[in-house]
Amino acid sequence: MLPGKVPPEILSRIVFTHLGVLDSSVILGPRLGEDASLIQIDEHVIVVSTDPITGSKEDIGWLAVHVNANDVATFGVAPRWFLISILLPNGTTPEELGKIMEQIDNAAKTLNIAVVGGHSEITERIDRPIIVGFMMGITKKDQFVTSKGAQPGDALLMTKTAAIEGTAILANEGYETLTKTIDDRVIKAASKLREQISVVKDGVHAFGTGYVHAMHDPTEGGLAGGIHELCDASTLGFEVNYDKIPIATPTRLICEELQINPLELISSGTMIMSCSPENVESLITAMKSEGVDTTAIGSLTSDPKHRKMHIDGKTIDLERPTTDALWSGLRKINPT
Structure with missing residues (x-):
C-alpha cells in the first residue's frame, strides 16, 4: 500500500469486518466517508473521532488539536474533550516535548477544549514525533448531520480554498528549497494559511443555518478525495466544475x-457541504456573515458511479487519489 489512508476496498474487506461486538448505543459506527462515530446516551449523542499527525514536523501539537476538532465539527457539533498519544523518537529532550504541549494547550484554549488525558513515550522505532489525537463533542439527540445525509440533486459547496493544510506544511517544511524559485513573500503567505486550518466555526455555523444536509472534512487525498468520500457515505455521484474551485495563489504556485x-493535497481547513439548490445563496450569505467564504462548485447525482469534473471545456472522470500529493511534495523538497 502507498502512504496515506488505507484504500476504501481494503477498509471494507479487512477493517470494517473486524469491529468487535455490536452495541445498540452506537448509532453511527465506522464507515466510508464519515469523519467520526456517534454514541447515544439517553437524550444525548457523543461524537467521537481520532486522527494522527504524520506528515509534519512543525506545529504537530497545534495541528493535532485542530485536525481532530474538525472531524467533530463536520457533524455541526462543537468539540469539547481531547485525549492525545505522543510518541517521541529516542533522544527527544524535555524542551521538545514541552513545545508540543504548549502547542496543544494553546490550540485547545482557542477552541474552548479541555485536554482530559493521554499518553506519552519515547520509542526507538520512529525518527520523528508522531501524535494521535482523540476528540469528543456532545449534542442533543437528532441535533447533527452526517456525510450520508447528502441527497440527489443537492448543490455541492466548499468553504475557503483547496489544499490549505498541505500548502502550509510544504511552505514550512520546504522554505529553503521553495524560496529558491518562488518569491519569499509567497512562501510566507503560504505558511500563514495554517491559521485557516480550523473548520469548527464553518461546521457549527453551517449546521445552525438549517440549510445543510451533509458535511465532510477533506483531509488526506485532498478535495478530490473528500468529495469521493462524501459520495461514498451517501451512495451518490457528483459533477464538479474545476474553474469554480477556489485555489489560493500560494497553493497554485507551490x-x-x-x-x-x-485537488489531491491534504485539505484540512476546507469544509465540504451539500444543501438544496434553492438554499445555496442563503447558505453562502449566512456563512459570509461569519467571515467564512463559501463557494458552490458542483452538484450531486443519483448515480454513485457518475463522478465527473468539467475542466477546459471537457468532462472527465475525477479519479480518486491513491495517495496524498503531500508525500510527493515532501520528497521533492527534501529528497534525502
Missing part, C-alpha cells in the same frame, strides 16, 4: 513548482 495536483 503545486506548479512541485508538479503536484492541488
